[in-house]
Amino acid sequence: MIFLPLYLPGSSFLRKPALGITALALWAAGQAAWLQQAYRLEFLGQSTFFPGLLLASLAFFLVNCWILGIIVTDGAAAASDVAAKTHVE
Amino acid sequence: MAALARPAPLFAGAVLLRLGLLVYGSSKDAHSAVKYTDVDYLVFTDAARLVARHARSPYDRDTYRYTPLLAWLLAPAAAAAAAPALFAWGKLVFAAADLLAGALLVALLRRRYPRRPGRAALAALWLWNPMVATISTRGSSEGLLAVLTMALLWAVEARRLDLAAVVLGLAVHFKIYPFIYAPAIVWWMDDARIANPSSSPPPSTAKPPPSLAAALVRFCSPARLRLALISFATFAGLNMLMYSMFVRSFFFPSTHDRLTRRRLQIRNPLSRPHVPAPRLPHRPSPQLLPLQHPLIHHLGRSLCVAAHRVPRLRAPASLLLRPHPPRRRQERSRHLLDGPDLCLCHLQQGLHLAGKRHPRLVPSLRTRSYLFVSTFFGT
Numbered sequence: 001m002i003f004l005p006l007y008l009p010g011s012s013f014l015r016k017p018a019l020g021i022t023a024l025a026l027w028a029a030g031q032a033a034w035l036q037q038a039y040r041l042e043f044l045g046q047s048t049f050f051p052g053l054l055l056a057s058l059a060f061f062l063v064n065c066w067i068l069g070i071i072v073t074d075g076a077a078a079a080s081d082v083a084a085k086t087h088v089e
Numbered sequence: 090m091a092a093l094a095r096p097a098p099l100f101a102g103a104v105l106l107r108l109g110l111l112v113y114g115s116s117k118d119a120h121s122a123v124k125y126t127d128v129d130y131l132v133f134t135d136a137a138r139l140v141a142r143h144a145r146s147p148y149d150r151d152t153y154r155y156t157p158l159l160a161w162l163l164a165p166a167a168a169a170a171a172a173p174a175l176f177a178w179g180k181l182v183f184a185a186a187d188l189l190a191g192a193l194l195v196a197l198l199r200r201r202y203p204r205r206p207g208r209a210a211l212a213a214l215w216l217w218n219p220m221v222a223t224i225s226t227r228g229s230s231e232g233l234l235a236v237l238t239m240a241l242l243w244a245v246e247a248r249r250l251d252l253a254a255v256v257l258g259l260a261v262h263f264k265i266y267p268f269i270y271a272p273a274i275v276w277w278m279d280d281a282r283i284a285n286p287s288s289s290p291p292p293s294t295a296k297p298p299p300s301l302a303a304a305l306v307r308f309c310s311p312a313r314l315r316l317a318l319i320s321f322a323t324f325a326g327l328n329m330l331m332y333s334m335f336v337r338s339f340f341f342p343s344t345h346d347r348l349t350r351r352r353l354q355i356r357n358p359l360s361r362p363h364v365p366a367p368r369l370p371h372r373p374s375p376q377l378l379p380l381q382h383p384l385i386h387h388l389g390r391s392l393c394v395a396a397h398r399v400p401r402l403r404a405p406a407s408l409l410l411r412p413h414p415p416r417r418r419q420e421r422s423r424h425l426l427d428g429p430d431l432c433l434c435h436l437q438q439g440l441h442l443a444g445k446r447h448p449r450l451v452p453s454l455r456t457r458s459y460l461f462v463s464t465f466f467g468t
Contacts, residue, residue: 001215001220001221002239005198005211005212005215006197006201006242009205043123
């Protein structure tokens with residue numbers, strides 16, 4: 001999370017606000033669902049391993065993968081931009 | 090909004106947020122069944138008390154699996170019994186680490202985007218982030234890792250690679266996972282970015298090297314080797330220093346639990362009510378003095394557990410690990426179920442319960458073999 005402020009300027013999430021807001025909402029929802037299941041498990045002592053915690057973890061994991069995919073694509077695009085620039089020079 | 094963009098209000102807001110959470114947390118700890126403070130924080134403070142007041146190893150506190158540096162850092166919290174306000178010392182340290190990470194972040198942003206107006210808003214993503222503030226004020230040590238990570242990035246971008254190497258070694262000593270930043274740094278250190286006196290042609294005109302071996306030799310530039318050497322020396326030096334100070338107990342919890350997850354807390358460190366934390370010091374018995382090396386001890390434990398299933402292994406196991414001398418009664422009962430055996434016991438209990446609830450899951454051959462493998466790697 002600490003890398004976020006360094007990455008965000010010029011990222012797809014800021015260039016396309018719809019994408020950014022969707023990603024933020026999905027991530028927050030995934031995190032909230034996962035924490036809610038974890039809270040029920042850890043603090044209330046309910047056995048939420050299956051299916052609640054499993055599904056929440058899977059959803060959160062997939063959202064994270066999707067976001068990371070966008071970040072990696074951005075990084076690759078930035079790297080090829082830099083390479084193109086140095087090539088021209 | 091423009092006024093908020095200056096650093097002073099930015100940091101004042103961040104400090105207020107953390108102080109507010111600290112106050113809220115202490116009142117919640119006092120009045121609610123659901124505690125605000127992280128259970129691992131109790132482990133830190135217990136270990137700090139052992140180190141500071143009893144001159145013992147922090148690893149005498151079960152489930153302490155961090156560097157002793159952390160226990161020393163929290164040493165003032167050991168006086169919490171006399172001055173309850175000091176209980177929050179570690180939280181203050183972690184929150185301060187958060188803020189320092191934020192300051193480094195601001196410096197990095199300033200260097201990258203000298204004239205971007207929304208810079209403060211970006212820094213606020215970290216500094217005013219309620220999630221970040223909650224994590225550190227609950228007493229999780231991640232803030233220290235954030236400082237080290239940002240310091241690493243700052244040092245690399247400032248081309249102070251020796252400093253970066255030391256920070257990297259320290260960070261990996263603190264927690265293993267920052268090693269994933271190492272490849273990125275090493276890749277980044279090409280001739281275009283690091284002035285390399287030995288390679289005379291400018292990077293843009295350099296031709297691709299003819300062969301794989303030549304490419305490899307080229308890749309291992311002096312700067313990269315230097316980074317690797319310094320960071321590894323820092324990491325290994327710190328490890329050996331801590332190991333020599335707390336010989337018996339360091340290897341086992343600190344490195345091993347990284348691989349096998351929690352040793353005693355079978356569910357999660359958050360779940361304190363489920364597993365009472367035993368505080369029995371694990372003293373070496375005099376009979377075992379020649380076998381005090383933790384690796385041998387560990388091997389013996391693995392063999393012992395395996396010997397329960399394979400009788401042929403009993404002889405070598407008993408050779409490696411002779412029985413402990415008799416202890417007092419309450420110690421003996423604890424001793425029956427400490428460390429790996431407890432873990433195994435939990436595993437078996439879990440399988441048993443799962444089999445009761447879902448008869449189709451009754452330990453099949455596969456789960457049994459998994460159990461056996463996990464006794465080898467999981468003890």
